[in-house]
Amino acid sequence: MTDAPLDQDAAAPAPAPARFDTLPLDAKLLRAVADQGYATMTPIQAKAIPVVLSGRDVMGAAQTGTGKTAAFSIPLLQKMLRHENASASPARHPVRALVLAPTRELADQVANNVKAYAKHSQLRVAVVFGGVDMKPQTAELKAGVEVLIATPGRLLDHIEAKNCVLNQVEYVVLDEADRMLDIGFLPDLQRILSYLPKANRQTLLFSATFSPEIKKLASSYLQDPELVEVARPNATASTVEQVFIGCSDDDKRRVILRQLRQRSIQQAIVFVNSKLGAARLARSFERDGMRTAALHGDKSQDERLKSLAAFKAGEVDLLVATDVAARGLDIADLPAVFNFDVPFNAEDYVHRIGRTGRAGASGVAITLVTSDDSRLVADIEKLIKKKIELAAAELDDDRPRRRERFRDESREDGRPDERQEDRPRRPAAEGPRVAEPRRFAPPVAARDPFFDRPYEAQADQAPAAWERTGAAPAATAAANGNRVSPSIRPKRKVAALLGGGVKA
Template identity: 60%
Template sequence: MTEQTIVDFRALGLAEPLLKAIEESGYTTPTPIQAQAIPLALQHMDLMAGAQTGTGKTAAFSLPILHTLLPLASTSTSPAKHPIRALVLAPTRELAIQVYDNIKTYAKHTALRSTVVYGGVDIKTQTPILKTGVEILVATPGRLLDHVEQKTLSLNQVQFLVLDEADRMLDMGFMPDLKRILALLPKQRQNLMFSATFSDEIKKLADAFLNNPTLIEVARSNATNDNVEQKAFLVNTDQKQRFLVQLLKQYPNQQVIVFTKTKLSASKLARALERDQVPCSAIHGDKSQKERIEALDAFKAGTIHALVATDVAARGLDITDLPLVVNYEISTAPEDYVHRIGRTGRAGAKGIAISLIDEDETKYFDEIEKLIKKQIPKEKANVSSSTTPTRSRPSKASSGKDAWFEQPYQPAAATAAPKAVTAKSAANVKRKVVAALLGGFGFKATPQNRTQAKRTTGRSKQKSDLPAQQPAENAAETANIES
């Protein structure tokens, strides 16, 4: 479908309360995806829409839904007057929250209610809002099914179903949950599917729940934003951290999202950057929702320089004027690259995407270039040795030094012979040992404890398997220690 030339939201035919909210948000001209999707959605058509991340997809589906539901809006306090009429499914908590915030902004001059439910928080805190009734529900699939099982909501009056970031839902294994949810919805409904990338799996999903959908693509499928300058550096794995710190120092006043493949590597990298005096935090699936929100708020407020994130956690992060993203680890899924660099260069702004590639990741980056049909310039990383001072660990020999260990080797003949042990000194040693066994020289000897001492020294002699002359040597050593 050719792109429609629409230069003003009023030309879309939206209701006045929605236009007022749009103007208050500072928007005047619809984006290409909004200009194409909104008129078709208002005609109750199923849509399969593809657009790059950050092009205004949320408004493209939420504005026509709000417009259509306005006649059903009610100021009644009865929950029966506010059934769930629109269901928006998102793959992650962050994206669900972002979509809900946008819908709430667009609907602020209407009586339509909305809420969001997601995992990671106590389900009991979400139940009271659902019981009061909402027309629009934004949810992650797993938490939605939790509420269905607890009978805290009903989906039998849903008129609109939206799948946002459908490709990520499939990547995260939500297909079984999606099938269960689809079985709970009325057959007659309007379906809208939005995705930044299209794959064969996405097309199969579209065939499963869309009815004669209209395909909308405002840019070539799986393309990257032309506003984003893409760079790549070839760097060894053991030098990546040092080079990353070097890069961040080149952008001291700009915020950056650093992408890793796993939760473990995200946590380790965040701790390492903190040690290198880089204010940062990590955001990934093992973090509680409270920790994730706090980290995101601190990043948006500018109190931390870098946010280390996994692909799942970063999906849905909407940060204004984010100038830089860094692919610290290259994902094995080429589509993830498109989503990662889509965090920058949003809404027409300029952005930079830098990838750090080690030898093992070269094959993954080749697949990325095939997907986006673009060669990304690469250069060998010039890693400064002074960027991160190395911390020398003391050797075992130098820790707890003993002067004896520092002396050069001497043959046994060159060593001084031990002093001869006289019978008198041996007797003194024996007397000291016996005295120590009896409790010290202040101990008063009695016939009874003398007998006990003899038994003790007798047992010691029986246990010893040393040569005959060694007890004299040991006695001499004991005399030297105690003197």
């Protein structure tokens, strides 16, 4: 009896990644791609680039860090090479491709990538975003550009100022389309699309997360789009280790410091939900001896770019940021991401942890969870379709006890206040302390025992007439000939000099 043959499909090796030189691209673009060190395409690039070159509208969904920018910019540059020219006239360089991004940092990063791909051609690339002076942007726009990357608000400012005309746009790209189609950007997006030609326009939408509502809304802007997905929708990268640690709010910072030491992490991004929380947390880490920088919406664009540049250069250990840094930032070899606060939107969790583990590298994403975050964690479980297990937080037992921090100032011997709970110190041999959420008893209001006593009549108080006879007040008054009840005191007679009716 012979052994059954092995399954050929299971034994066959995985297909080799496709190379860029197999695509019908111009030699200028292939040279620029080679200068960036790219030889093979990522899955989203291998699927999306041929579709974009064919002229179809595309909805591209892929995990963060998989090269979505190159997936739409390289084929668009290939299709616009027929318009390149060396003329100095601005009229020969109208805007033909428009890329919209939700944040300033993402717009600046996309512009840098597109400029790198087009550096050997004569196509002009410009970027406009808010927070900086408009005059240099205006001069660049009036000189003529073929590819314009912009945030919606600043682009509308230039349109109203007559600095750019969009009547010859042939290609529109919405990067991070789920945020672009959010309720906050939708009015500005509709205004911008009203300035574009409706015919002969190719529209591309790319993002890491696509909800069914976003797909339905995007269908109104695309014509017969082709959906390109290389992974399960809203999936997280397999190269990112996801850790959820349960702790209290007071222990979060100490948990992060311990994880940095245990895992020998040199750099990390710490995400918070509020601008004020980012600034305060950055100052707290500075007092702990860490080199920190804060990145949030209240900072000027120049400050945000400087903080980001310092972090990329290794001059900053911890970048404490809000969700303005959760999308599109490409930082090479970022080892870790911390979620100091669980994000309010589950989609933002996917984008936050996508800052690490990019381009096939490994990374870790640590989320700190309190007892109040159960609903938000359940939303993340539903989105990523993974069961989340909470790990206990281990802390170094170096924080002074409450009875050591609070002293009774009225005692000269410096002994602890008798009102404080005298808790024994944990021996050092027992190992690190496991943090537990603090539980506080509800405050008890002070009560006066007088109001809890039953009613008691005074002994020297004479009972009223109806109390003595047991009759109603009206009946008692009728029996006495409508005389005044003896329990009612008569009016005192006052002299006329004082306003009374009796003369002195």
